[in-house]
Amino acid sequence: xxxLDTSGGGKKGGKVRSKKQSTRVDLTAMVDLAFLLVxxxxxxxxxxxxxxxxxxxxxxxxxxxDDQEPIAASRTVTVLLxxxxxxxxxxxxxxxxxxxxxxxxxxxxxxxxxxxxxxxxIKAKTGKPxxxxxxxxxxxxxxxxxxIIDELNITDNRLYAIVDITPVxxxxxxxxxxx
Amino acid sequence: xxxxxxxxxxxxxxxxxxxxxxxxLLTFFILTAKPKVEDPVPVDTxxxxxxxxxxETDIATLTIGGKGKVFFGVEGFEIRKQLxxxxxxxxxxxxxxxxxxxxxxxxxIGVPMxxxxxxxxxxxxxxxxxxxxxxxxxxxxxxxxNWIYEARTVTKNISGKELRITIKGDSQEExxxxxxxxxxxxxxxxxxxxxxTSLKGK
Numbered sequence: 001x002x003x004l005d006t007s008g009g010g011k012k013g014g015k016v017r018s019k020k021q022s023t024r025v026d027l028t029a030m031v032d033l034a035f036l037l038v039x040x041x042x043x044x045x046x047x048x049x050x051x052x053x054x055x056x057x058x059x060x061x062x063x064x065x066d067d068q069e070p071i072a073a074s075r076t077v078t079v080l081l082x083x084x085x086x087x088x089x090x091x092x093x094x095x096x097x098x099x100x101x102x103x104x105x106x107x108x109x110x111x112x113x114x115x116x117x118x119x120x121x122i123k124a125k126t127g128k129p130x131x132x133x134x135x136x137x138x139x140x141x142x143x144x145x146x147x148i149i150d151e152l153n154i155t156d157n158r159l160y161a162i163v164d165i166t167p168v169x170x171x172x173x174x175x176x177x178x179x
Numbered sequence: 180x181x182x183x184x185x186x187x188x189x190x191x192x193x194x195x196x197x198x199x200x201x202x203x204l205l206t207f208f209i210l211t212a213k214p215k216v217e218d219p220v221p222v223d224t225x226x227x228x229x230x231x232x233x234x235e236t237d238i239a240t241l242t243i244g245g246k247g248k249v250f251f252g253v254e255g256f257e258i259r260k261q262l263x264x265x266x267x268x269x270x271x272x273x274x275x276x277x278x279x280x281x282x283x284x285x286x287x288i289g290v291p292m293x294x295x296x297x298x299x300x301x302x303x304x305x306x307x308x309x310x311x312x313x314x315x316x317x318x319x320x321x322x323x324x325n326w327i328y329e330a331r332t333v334t335k336n337i338s339g340k341e342l343r344i345t346i347k348g349d350s351q352e353e354x355x356x357x358x359x360x361x362x363x364x365x366x367x368x369x370x371x372x373x374x375x376t377s378l379k380g381k
Contacts, residue, residue, distance in 0.1 A: 027194030034201030041208030052345055052373035053229040057361060059370055081354070136354045142243075143225040143350035145357065146376055150227040164358070
């Protein structure tokens with residue numbers, strides 16, 4: 001192939017020898033192929049690793065249901081997950097919320113702003129971190145739950161729990177047409 | 180005066196060493212690569228910004244998709260073998276050694292206990308066509324609970340580590356299904372588990 005014959009002219013005269021064939025094989029194409037495969041395997045192995053989000057649920061001990069620490073209503077934000085990828089949030093208890101229930105959506109301009117604002121506000125007012133209670137309704141989908149946990153992770157609120165929704169809160173969702 | 184001829188050097192480079200290295204790397208990547216496990220149902224995992232990578236051993240995956248169907252899979256051939264035997268004992272189904280071997284290479288299963296034997300004995304095409312209904316999650320038969328419970332016991336016995344449960348759910352799966360599965364996990368005091376998500380930017 002690309003190899004040049006540099007062996008020089010043969011000696012003149014003498015016996016006629018059979019010309020020795022070179023034993024060298026051109027490996028360029030083989031190396032090309034090998035590196036192509038290496039690249040392929042390298043890319044596929046690193047990309048196929050699954051990412052996972054850890055979730056710790058509050059301990060549900062049937063024997064000792066009272067073994068729970070009360071948290072002041074002023075520092076709990078309840079997020080109700082409704083249908084059509086919408087949510088509703090309020091501070092305090094559902095029967096007498098400290099802030100009017102507000103409908104919001106997931107994402108940068110929705111609940112994330114609220115979480116950042118309220119987290120700072122509650123921290124300044126009570127000196128303790130905000131506690132978020134997530135209550136997915138039956139009309140919400142798995143993605144909504146992931147989205148809200150993700151928003152909490154992004155805004156660095158580590159105190160949250162997923163709790164079953166109560167009839168009062170379902171009524172709140174129904175009032176704004178999210179159930 | 181005759182001109183001095185400069186002897187031309189060969190332009191060929193010895194590729195042997197490069198070829199060696201390339202194939203060494205290739206072998207390494209082929210051996211470490213894990214074949215992509217196909218999901219039993221199409222699952223579109225929701226996106227999140229988490230970067231934590233799930234471990235590859237001592238792990239069980241609950242795949243949820245296709246309107247509330249649940250599939251259960253656990254990693255490790257030895258663990259799978261023992262798990263099937265124990266499940267057989269519990270539900271009074273005898274599995275032959277060849278059936279156990281066949282189960283050991285199945286990444287996940289999603290049929291009620293009464294159909295497990297039939298499902299294991301199907302060949303590849305038959306399994307694809309088989310209408311898997313998912314493992315029953317109701318509390319009357321308690322099947323999913325037992326699968327998880329036995330898998331945890333077997334893993335504990337074999338590797339001495341706690342089995343990590345991951346949930347791989349479809350984005351549009353309704354929350355009550357997820358709630359039911361979380362309740363099953365909490366019933367056996369598994370309060371910490373992982374949710375598999377795909378990657379997205381903030």
